Amino acid sequence: MSIRKRKTLLTAVAVTAGLTLAAVTPALAGTSTSTASHPARAAAVPGAQGDPRNVTQRVADFYGAYIDAVWDGEDAAAGADLKALRAFYLSNSARKKVAAYEKKNHADGILFAQNVPVKWKVAYTGSGAGHATSRVTLTWGDGSHAEVSRIDVQSDLKTRKITDLKPVR
Template sequence: MNRKSPARRRPSSLRVAAAGLVLAVGLGVSAQGSAQASVHTVAKVPAAASKSVTAVKPAAAAPKSVTGTTGQVVTRVADFYGAYIDAKGDYENPDAALAKALRTHYLTPDFAKRLVAWEEKNGVDGVLRAQNVPTRWTVKDNGTLGHSHEVTVTLTFGSGRNTQETKLFVLVERYNHISDIATQSAH
């Protein structure tokens, strides 16, 4: 296939992720500007219409924000879970290679081995403790444990009235690698 060929090459995951990040940052900036506008704006009514009638547009919802800090344990766990869920959750094209690379980057080698053994025994994804992918997740600090730190990850599966939550306790060693994921706190 040459450059002028009408056939399109499939973009790499890295390029798609980078484009998504650029788009998200761009949308965040433009949404922030519109959120700073007044609560209600009056729409102009054509001169032919009655002058006593005005249309009021509701204000746009404020944009959501996520704050992170380099080196902060909670941010690191949130980054891992967000990226891992995105890699696993693309039902049309899940990215198993990315999920594996994320495990290699974020988990201690010892825990990665134990996690694979746990998954073989239980038949589910050990990071999510489930066969499917959550629709929402929350990450909270749960305090220090010696030289480690515990973070609570709450995964919500399903939607509407049919939701189920799973609470996981993620232990992060002092060098910011995940060394355990459990369903009970170590506190």
Template structure:
């Protein structure tokens, strides 16, 4: 990280609201990625229980059994970055796009996930 990047990171404000579905999705992915990366306890399972419906957890378990990967991240690895953006809303739902970045530099890969809240 350059000195300029470090200064920008130090001065960047982070905020959120429990009333914002976009913030809640971003909070979930941030802490979930930390929990999976750390891997020392059952926090990722507890987060799934808190944030995800039973039906969705069952569908994730089936996907994971078939694909031998983490269903939330859709991968066996942990992303190096994540970003959540509002996409649309309607019929009582909010839709966000989660972009997971794998690796760094010009060869970094990306996975985009559509999330319904």
């Protein structure tokens, strides 16, 4: 077989493999247009990115993972996940404040609620004295009458640990 025929054959195989992968990947990722057979929502997300050095991003990462674990509370690993997330993202003093809130109010001291929000977002609101503050907005339900709550989260710029959480009144 000539070199030209081999190159043509290899090119054809590569193109076929690429087209097959392009056709199969959306189905494997769960982004098909039909959601009737999948009870979970398949929302189009434009993409996600992050930077572990950014304290606001770390607050967003924490709340995203924390809410996922609370949402999946029936999963046997969820309790261990919640404990590990708190240990990793919160300072010792913040964990103590959260525990005191939970004991007094019989509610989750991270979400300041007894249930789970369906949406969340985090925005940087300022920094000073070695700390940054992020505002977490939690949405409780869908539609035009969904309730919203806000939490100011303070992070240490050196350790990137969450040092304080306060509900915004």
